[in-house]
Amino acid sequence: MREARARITAGEIGKVRKVVVEYPQGWLAGEASGKQAEWRVDPARSGLGGCIGDIGVHAFHLAEFVTGLTVTALLADLAAVVPGRALDDDCTILLRFDTGARGVLMASQISVGERNGLRIRIYGEHGGIDWRQESPNVLTLHHGDGRTEIIQAGDAALGPDACAATRMPGGHPEGYLEAFANLYSDFARMLRGEPAPLLPGIDDGVRSMAFIATAVDASARRAGWTPLIIPEA
Secondary structure (H helix, E strand, C coil): CHHHHHHHHCCCCCCEEEEEEEEECCCCCCCCCCHHHHHHCCHHHHCCCCHHHHHHHHHHHHHHHHHCCCEEEEEEEEECCCCCCCCCCEEEEEEEECCCCEEEEEEECCCCCCCCCCEEEEEECCEEEEEECCCCCEEEEEECCCCEEEEECCCCCCCHHHHHCCCCCCCCCCCHHHHHHHHHHHHHHHHCCCCCCCCCCHHHHHHHHHHHHHHHHHHHHCCCCEECCCCCC
């Protein structure tokens, strides 16, 4: 994702027009049982959001991080599909960004057959980018002339941010656990007083909480397009 961010920032796909981010899971498609499931569907422990607060917020942050854009308004449709469930387990949200780009965010925990299908597609004026968490070492870049470029972890053409976050030679898969190691490395840089511009900060956390609250409220009120307002510190 750091490579995708760098290429978008460098203008390789042109001005971003459309962002499609999805996060389907299927493990809560039936009655919740077990420790991990039970707290997620309990408002007393999970808070005001179910699926939106568990995985939808990750999709939201990913969309902003990779594109460098800011969501300014949303139209949310959250639902508790499983009978008797108090919190949402399926979310469909339209997004508007500060540049005029449009987006679609889908997060669902009732999508039978899906395991952890986080995926983001970004379409610009003359190119597109596609990445899936279940194939984390592969980034697909679609060029406006019809060419498709497959970029893989360990490639010599990777930019400095992606190279710094890659430990294994090409062809040796790495992914989920190594992503946490990258965060720890950024934490260490920050503690040493060095710049860590890719590290999420308190502002990202506040934006994420505001996103959850706005989506839940707007959906409950059937409010239509709703500004995403960030509380002042």
